[in-house]
Amino acid sequence: MAEEPRFNKLKTEAVQKIYESNQELIYGADRKVAALLLINAILISFSATWNLRDYSSSIKIIILIAVLLAALSTILYLLAIIPRISEQAPKSILHYKGILASSRESYLSKMTEISDDDLMKDYLNTIYSLSSIQRKKNLFLRRGSESLIISISLLALSFVLNNL
Numbered sequence: 001m002a003e004e005p006r007f008n009k010l011k012t013e014a015v016q017k018i019y020e021s022n023q024e025l026i027y028g029a030d031r032k033v034a035a036l037l038l039i040n041a042i043l044i045s046f047s048a049t050w051n052l053r054d055y056s057s058s059i060k061i062i063i064l065i066a067v068l069l070a071a072l073s074t075i076l077y078l079l080a081i082i083p084r085i086s087e088q089a090p091k092s093i094l095h096y097k098g099i100l101a102s103s104r105e106s107y108l109s110k111m112t113e114i115s116d117d118d119l120m121k122d123y124l125n126t127i128y129s130l131s132s133i134q135r136k137k138n139l140f141l142r143r144g145s146e147s148l149i150i151s152i153s154l155l156a157l158s159f160v161l162n163n164l
Contacts, residue, residue, distance in 0.1 A: 029138060076147065
């Protein structure tokens with residue numbers, strides 16, 4: 001029986017680390033997106049200054065495709081930055097929507113009356129929701145990065161072909 005409190009403490013610490021890890025991953029993805037949006041803005045601005053009359057029609061098409069892909073990656077990056085809240089969040093006593101759905105007194109009452117098991121379940125549901133958000137962010141980040149890399153490659157190709 002003396003082992004049970006120690007096990008519960010380890011379990012709680014593990015859940016807290018998982019939660020913090022998910023938060024750090026989301027924060028890291030948002031930082032990457034911000035940096036890539038800046039690169040994208042520079043790329044699109046740079047491309048807009050080119051006088052396309054100086055290029056052959058095949059190079060114009062390559063440049064147009066590259067700019068369209070850069071615009072697509074911008075949209076994907078913006079989708080990655082926009083937070084998505086799970087349907088469970090307003091019901092959770094750990095999520096701000098769930099907290100603000102009740103009065104201060106009601107929230108305090110819920111927190112003091114909740115059992116350890118119910119609190120752990122709410123915590124784990126919140127972690128699962130954060131993981132879902134992270135998966136979506138990473139998908140948009142990956143797709144946006146793929147579009148950006150192809151766009152940069154096409155612009156480099158157009159530069160090389162124009163200088164042959």
